[in-house]
Amino acid sequence: MARKTSIRFLLIFGLVLLSAGIVFAQQTFNTTVYFDYTSYLSQDGPLTSAPKDNFFAFRRAYFTYENRINDNLKFRFRYDADNTANLTSVDINTGSTKKDDKLRPFIKHLYFDYAGLLSNSSLKIGMTPTLTFEMAEARWGYRSVAKTLLDGYKDITGVEIDASSADIGANLTGSLAKSVRYGVMFYNGAGYSHPEGDRYKKIAGNIQLIPAAGLSVVGYMDYEKQDKDNSAYTYKLDGYFEMVKNLVVGTEYFVYRNDKYLTAEQVRYDVSGFSLFGRYSFDPDVFSLFARFDRYEPDNKVSSDEMSLIIAGLDWAPFHKSMKLQPNIWLTSYANSEKKNDVVFNLTFFMSF
């Protein structure tokens, strides 16, 4: 009964949104989906020694609704879906939970964007994108293939660095002059997938300098108190080169310092990483090549835990730019000589409509 009601509600809600979209042309709907066919080309690395060696997997499905209410005010609602949002029920008596691996939607963005606070500025309030890697992601341009360095750090190394792509708070970005941009954000720090769990808030800021057309240097820092005695910081430096037509080269370097990250000897260790990426478009809507090199240092007090990742591939839209094939290869190598390299081939299907 409840399920039928939910379906009816969703149908009515969908029809209302659809009709609203027809009446008010300033509203837009967009869907982006990407999924992979993955094949392990090595069999004995830490990743590729799993029993399955080839499979199809949906990774992301976005549904975005945007409404430009007037010249200064916009509203955005984005559903994201992956199979990590898989909690299906909680037993309130025992506290036990049930899970499955279905692709489930969750709210990724839910904010309004006001452009009239300061000259050339944008104030976002709600669940908004964070400043941490938004610019790097725009330059890399292949979120469908791989997350950028900080975004994907935990997936690659298993080490938590407290960097989320979206969070609840307020975010102000703008430009002070043609060559100087800024961004500040005050937010929970728990990420979009968790409610706030403590009394402390996170503060982040960046400064982007553009000394020449197409050349940017970005300094970023965030800070959050972890508890009464401990704090965490992220320091990041990015560089982007876009001075040659159709060529983008970018680099990221960061250090994450958390007072609670201690070795067995009670010495604090730092987490860091470096990424160099580039893409060249022969025709931006049809065919591009991309490559990336990442270096991961999950613990600067340990010498054998470093990892390197090389990604290379191509982006081809054989019929239309809304449907792309992005075959790519990942080669992961490890400083620990006991670990063998992982080689993975992905055929990524990208659709946006």
Next chain:
Amino acid sequence: MKKLIATVTLGLAVMALVLVAMPAQKKMIQIKGSDTMVNLAQILAEEYMAKNPGTALAVLGGGSGTGITAIINQTCDIANHSREWKQKEIDQAWEKGVKPRFFAIAVDGLSTIVNEKNTLEKLTMAELAAIYRGEVKNWKMVGGPDKPVSLYGRQSNSGTYVFMQEHVLGNKNYSTDMKEMNGNAQIIEGILQDEAGIGYVGVGYLYDKDGKIRKGLKILNIAKDAKSQAFSPLDKAAVDSGDYPVARPLYQATNGKPSPAVASFIAFETGPEGQKIVEREGFYTIGGKYKEQNETNLR
């Protein structure tokens, strides 16, 4: 290992095939942007292609904002825009290493239209601004019939929307009652059906296929202020002299110095043949100041 070699070989073969096939495709010049300019640019492109066999041009609308975004993102060769670039767009271009060059290809007398049954003949700029800001709600407040004003305008990605807002509304917001239409043609259709309607369109859209002013429309004369004479957008001399207060150049932008193929097309548009087409389509030809700027930017 065999599997790895096979897959890498297959991948390289696909890449090689695609790379070999790409240059074989005819390079098409992509033009995108202003809806006011889309028909004019389409006709200019068709005549250019007819005179230059082997050339290929594709013209798309979407609004000036769409065209400017496309040139910043390097997904088109020429952006059509009926307004100046905003500071935010200039900043974005700088950030992405895009150095726009501008070419004026025509002049537009942005025309204020009402239904032919409306008895009003003229408006001042201040009255026009008050109407679109929603401060004048009945035609009798500006000397017209006793009917509520029905506003027709464009969407925010339109250059004409922005031009009106900057040059007529004093950068204030449009009335929330304004019906935001997809294009000039939709505004005209709205006015033809609505006796209390008022809209703004590019001068080239006032004409039917026989080159006559479309039946059912009245074009209002516009005065700079209450003391000035009101002029029609159909008066070329008034548009050229600046006496008609809502005239504007129609621009194209390229990313840096245009390629030889793009430069050849722009030279055609801004040369005698192209300007004849501009005039035939109801817009006005560019004057000396713009010609000099175009020539400098083509070099």
